[in-house]
Amino acid sequence: MLGIAPLDLIVLLTYFVGIVILGFWTHKQIASSSDFFMANRRFGKILMVAQAFGAGTHTDQPVSVAGASYTTGLAGIWYQWMWLFSTPFYWIIAPIYRRLRYVTMADFFQERYGSTLAILYTVMGIVYFCMDIGIMLKGTGVTIEGLTGGTIPEEPTILVATVMFVIYGLAGGLVAAVITDLIQGVLILVMSFMLIPFAISAAGGMSAFHEGLPEHMFSLVAPHEVTLFFIIMIVINGLVGVVVQPHHMAIGGSGKTEIACRTGWTYGNFLKRFATMGWAFIGVFAAFLYPGLGFEERELAFGLAAKNLLPVGLVGLMIAAMTAAVMSTCDAFMVHAAALFTRNIYLPYFNKTASDKTLLRVGRVTSLFIVAGGLFFAFNFPSVVQGLMEVWKVTAYLGIAFWLGVMWKRANRYGALVSTLSMVAVSLYVQFQLDLPVQYQIAAYLPVGLVVMVVVSRFTRSEPEGQLRKFYTLLNTPVGEEQRLRDVNIEIKLEGLSQSKKAVDSKKSWIVKWLFSHEGEDGLLIVDLLSLPKKFSWSRYRTDILGFLSGAGIVLFFIVMMWLFSIVGA
DSSP states (O other): OTTSOHHHHHHHHHHHHHHHHHHHHHHTTOOSHHHHHHGGGOBOHHHHHHHHHHHTOOTHHHHHHHHHHHHHOGGGGHHHHTTTTTHHHHHHHHHHHHHHTOSSHHHHHHHHHOHHHHHHHHHHHHHHHHHHHHHHHHHHHHHHHHHTTTSSOHHHHHHHHHHHHHHHHHHHHHHHHHHHHHHHHHHHHHHHHHHHHHHHHHHTSHHHHHHHSOGGGGSSSOSSSSOHHHHHHHHHHHHHHHTTOTTHHHHHHOBSSHHHHHHHHHHHHHHHHHHHHHHHHHHHHHHHHSTTOOGGGGGGHHHHHHHHHSOTTHHHHHHHHHHHHHHHHHHHHHHHHHHHHIIIIIHHHTOTTOOHHHHHHHHHHHHHHHHHHHHHHHHHOSOHHHHHHHHHHHHHHHHHHHHHHHHOTTOOHHHHHHHHHHHHHHHHIIIIISOOOHHHHHHHHHHHHHHHHHHHHHTSOOOOHHHHHHHHHHHTSOTTOTHHHHHTTOOOSOOOSOOOHHHHHTTSOHHHHHHHOOTTOOOOTTTTGGGHHHHOOHHHHHHHHHHHHHHHHHHHHHHHHHHHHHTTTO
16 A cells, blocks of 8 residues: 555554644644744753754755765765764854844844845745755655655655645644654654664675675765765865854754753754764665666665565654654744744834734744745755755855854954855856866855955954944853843843753752853853953863863764774675
8 A cells, every 4th residue: 555564554644643733732832933933942951952853854864875875885974974073063153042042043144244144144044944845855755755666756745744744833833843853853763773784684794795895885985976075075064054054043042051052952963973874874785785776766775775674564664754854854944934034024124013923923924935945946956965965055155254253353244245145156157167066166165255254354344333242242141141131231032941050050960060060151162262362261161172072072983983883794
């Protein structure tokens, strides 16, 4: 029935019914636009981890990684591990989002650079969300087509998944998305590795893979496509652009404490990096077990492996896990995109006196248009990987403006605008006139963007002193000390359920206090980077330093673990 066993179908339908019930249950918790867009900053560490892992993990990723690994070997992992080296930085970036107390990333550009950059970012952010939703839906369609042997084609799967996430997303907003992230996060972790023992058993042991496949299939650097230069370029591009991905203001800033935001964003994404290893091995194993897929069909590898290796019942669970991943993330992205339009276009330019009830209604209506844009890209992207590479560039165009806007007070709107437009122009020229691949586009537009930003900002008028004072006062005021902002009449866009550092520290053991808490520890390394020689002290930056070094250690551990797994049976 529909290409899968009746038991698998029962598992799948049970999951769908549960998700719809969840959406309507969370609807009761949505009383305001701040609940819908940012969950009123109510999340603790567990839900913050679930949000980061769930929003960052979706069906297009195992599809793209396994598909690339099918033809290039384990090096295909870099289509998602491009953010591996960025992950320790999340620990020191997350409190920046939280202290700014903004609702959307466009708020950042509005308050730091003015309305022109805010509008530009809003447009690019909405395009980003539509593209990403399209990629995720396409990845889901491709996976289920492979799982059902083509009985369920890609297109109807995309439409059904869209209807499902819209229903519970409009009802429950970010709360529904994050609770679903928690559920699907467990499923994704389990299902990412469940295929591996079945594949090894089918092949007759790991040694069979090494004997039957070329040696480069077990290397993290491929002789083609995913070369060392490609890896270096996309890693650098990932670090530049990741800070302005539109959903990261919520992922990094919807916790009630700074430590919850740090923990959630960093370790939720480390869970994803761990799951990614399973996807890469599945792609390599599929190349041995099911040879014959061409470059155009390689993205069917993950679904094909699942269909042939998993026993009855687990196929339905796999479809449920994959569908859960795309639905929860598309729901979150739909909500974030609606927040961008509602707060940064509708409120300031169409209805400055709109009530909160009106904003909530406009947000829900806007969500439908965002979904329509996602469907457009889902049906027009030639492949998941091609879609991913286009999305990478969109965020990098404004990434330099974020980094310098936080670190360098002299950065201004003229530099940010000219830098962004210059990067777009260079990227288009290298892509369409020189016909060079994405790694060469990155190598061209990033240096141009940085130089233009610095030069133009240096020789044009700086931002108003009052605007800069307000921005940096927010960055230097820890969460829970909002009274300091009220005392100097600084607007707090959304305080939410903020919990002070003192209240958090009172619940910690003395060991944790010594490691991650210290009196006077309010400094942020990224914000103070250019003045560190004057400001540095161990106590001021203790949490930033120890958290970053811990993350760097995990990165090294993952790389070593990947290498050790790759030589088993060699």
